[in-house]
Amino acid sequence: MEGKQRTAASPSDAISALDDLISTSVVGQQEFARNLGLSMTDLICFAHVLEAGDSWVTAGDLAARAHVTTGAVTGIINRLERGGFVTREPDPADRRRVRVAAVPAAADRVQAVYGPYHARLAELFTQYTPDEIAIVTDWFTRAAAVARVYLDESCAP
């Protein structure tokens, strides 16, 4: 049992389509960040904090992830803290470090902004079979891993 017919696509077609999606998504991220009173970099860092779940990340982790200097991270955490998105406290185990943890309610605030957009994407997925969704999801996961490896490599010569 197959899904609907689609026109054939080469990898380079796929990459072009992806570039377009990324480009549009960057603009979208800017808007989401603005709606939350944050900068785009702030939002990327907060996503990383959320990913840590009930745990926490350090300021240095955020600098590495967002590819910004530690000086910039100080400002980022200041804004996230002032906005009630994260808490900052010194790590008792290593008092040079700063533990940044998500404020539980903040995830909902971000979700409220992403929600309407995510709903549109979910609607798009109704046109796809579970198998197809699995393929797409798998690709996202691998591509993100590829991108992260590439970023780490190409900036540590």
Added chain:
Amino acid sequence: MEGKQRTAASPSDAISALDDLISTSVVGQQEFARNLGLSMTDLICFAHVLEAGDSWVTAGDLAARAHVTTGAVTGIINRLERGGFVTREPDPADRRRVRVAAVPAAADRVQAVYGPYHARLAELFTQYTPDEIAIVTDWFTRAAAVARVYLDESCAP
């Protein structure tokens, strides 16, 4: 005939994976832009100019696409022009307008920066069947359209 087995994924799993990919890609775009001596917004605008092919776009088109003010676009075009990425000339048909066109060789310069990363993605695609690539490509195209519609709607109240 099926591709390899994949773990099942719900739409919300897919969206989470996508969010992660987007987040990483934003950082990647920052790096690419830096390698070209541009800002991320400059690069997004130049992508839009490239998309126009042998044609051209106006300054206002770029402002709408990148969601920045027309004042910012003046600076963006200045940098792209100074960097040899685009030409700027008044539109003879409507002399208020400015025609922004890509310098032919500039596409290659950008490609040189994206190339190594695209090669990694192409490598990833070798693990997918043509049918699967078609599904993924199709999804990218539709998602980009969804995102653009959403952006246009949510910023024109």
Added chain:
DNA sequence: GAATTTATCTTAGATGCTAAGGAAATCGCA
């Protein structure tokens, strides 16, 4: 326990954005 390394913060300066407004070209309607 002194020297080195690590992690964060501070400061000064540069960059890129917005908001507001101006100038020139076009449109639209009497």
Added chain:
DNA sequence: TGCGATTTCCTTAGCATCTAAGATAAATTC
């Protein structure tokens, strides 16, 4: 046609955020 309204881009002032360089304090090494 003529003249006000609109569109398009540019300019300016001010603000937010980044980098680079260096300071500070804590941990690690030998």
